[in-house]
Amino acid sequence: MSATNALRLVDVSKTFGDADTAVRALDGISLSLGTGSFTAVMGPSGSGKSTLLQCAAGLEQPDSGFIEVDGAPMAVGSEAKLTKFRRDRIGFVFQQYNLLPMLTVVENTTLPLTLAGRRVDTARARAILTQVGLGDRLDHRPDQLSGGQRQRVAIVRALVTEPPVVFADEPTGALDTRSARDVLHLLRRAVDDHGRSVVMVTHDPVAASYADSVVFLADGRLAGELRAPTADAVAERLAHLADTVSAGV
Numbered sequence: 001m002s003a004t005n006a007l008r009l010v011d012v013s014k015t016f017g018d019a020d021t022a023v024r025a026l027d028g029i030s031l032s033l034g035t036g037s038f039t040a041v042m043g044p045s046g047s048g049k050s051t052l053l054q055c056a057a058g059l060e061q062p063d064s065g066f067i068e069v070d071g072a073p074m075a076v077g078s079e080a081k082l083t084k085f086r087r088d089r090i091g092f093v094f095q096q097y098n099l100l101p102m103l104t105v106v107e108n109t110t111l112p113l114t115l116a117g118r119r120v121d122t123a124r125a126r127a128i129l130t131q132v133g134l135g136d137r138l139d140h141r142p143d144q145l146s147g148g149q150r151q152r153v154a155i156v157r158a159l160v161t162e163p164p165v166v167f168a169d170e171p172t173g174a175l176d177t178r179s180a181r182d183v184l185h186l187l188r189r190a191v192d193d194h195g196r197s198v199v200m201v202t203h204d205p206v207a208a209s210y211a212d213s214v215v216f217l218a219d220g221r222l223a224g225e226l227r228a229p230t231a232d233a234v235a236e237r238l239a240h241l242a243d244t245v246s247a248g249v
Contacts, residue, residue, distance in 0.1 A: 004034070004071070005032045006033050006034060006035045006036070006069070006164060006165050006197030006199075007031070007032070007033040007067075007165060007199060008033075008066075008068040009029050009031045009055075009056065009067050009068075010065055010066040010067075011028050011029070011064065011066070012029045012052075012055060012062045013065055014055055014063055024220050025220050026048050026052060026062065026220045028065075029048075029065070029222060031222065033197065033199060035164070035195075036191060036195050036197055037191070038187065038197075038198045038211045039198070039211055039213055040202055040215070040229070041199065041201045041214075041217065042208055042214055043218055043241060044241055046219075047217040047218050047219065047220070049201045049217050052201075053167050053199065056167065056199065057092055057167040058075070058086045058090065069085075069090060070089050087112065087115070087116045088163075090163050090165055090166075090167065091157075091158030091161065091163040091167070092158060092169075093155050093166065093168040093169070094169055095169055095174055097142070097147075099150055099153060100142075101142050104139050104141055105134060105140055105141075105145070106125055106126055108142070108157055109125045109128075109129060111157065112158075112160055113161060116161065134149060134156075137149060147174055147176070147179060148176070148180075148182055148183065149179075151171060151172075151175060152183060155171070155183065155186050159194070159196065163196070164196065165198075165199065166197070166199070167198075168201070169200075169201050170201055170203065171187070171200065171202075172184065173202075185210075187200065198211075205231040205232070205235040205238065208234045209229050209234060211229060212227070212228070213227045213229065214226040214237075216241055223241055224241075
């Protein structure tokens with residue numbers, strides 16, 4: 001039976017720096033996101049949205065608080081335990097793709113399976129890549145692909161281990177409008193057709209409009225939520241957030 005929440009954070013805090021230079025990136029964040037949901041995380045620059053994603057995905061350790069992914073507490077202790085936890089439950093999509101330049105599209109896609117010691121089904125990987133329009137690029141290397149094609153490879157790679165939760169950090173930030181739309185459709189399908197939960201940091205109201213809801217951050221704290229977002233509604237909310245932060249309210 002699937003967990004009620006894809007992601008749960010309880011009173012999570014994270015500070016960078018020491019003494020006079022300390023910056024409180026997250027300030028007691030508590031948040032629950034449902035299984036099979038697509039959530040966008042937005043906020044002004046320095047609001048803590050990328051830090052939230054990094055901590056939720058186990059790439060950064062919070063200073064305090066509790067994190068649960070797909071009903072399981074985030075592994076603590078050894079890096080080996082944390083790595084296994086991420087491989088079992090989490091997929092991650094980076095803005096700059098993070099593909100290995102010496103590997104082909106198929107090899108990059110199946111790499112997480114190889115690293116996890118799981119059976120590599122190359123035929124299945126090739127079939128999925130073909131479904132997302134990369135059938136004629138399977139044996140190409142990343143430098144032979146466009147930005148949009150690279151990001152589609154990165155998303156398929158994140159999905160190939162069938163993780164319950166996929167985190168995406170500005171996945172359309174380096175793409176043109178058409179490529180961004182293709183990537184967002186792919187993330188939307190991961191939720192609608194395959195039951196994945198997607199948590200995406202973005203600065204783009206149009207990208208956020210593909211999500212089921214938008215969670216807003218300001219100064220490391222939650223600053224509201226918008227359900228069934230439209231691009232115009234998101235842009236308006238962001239403008240008010242920026243005004244509030246700049247006014248020091």
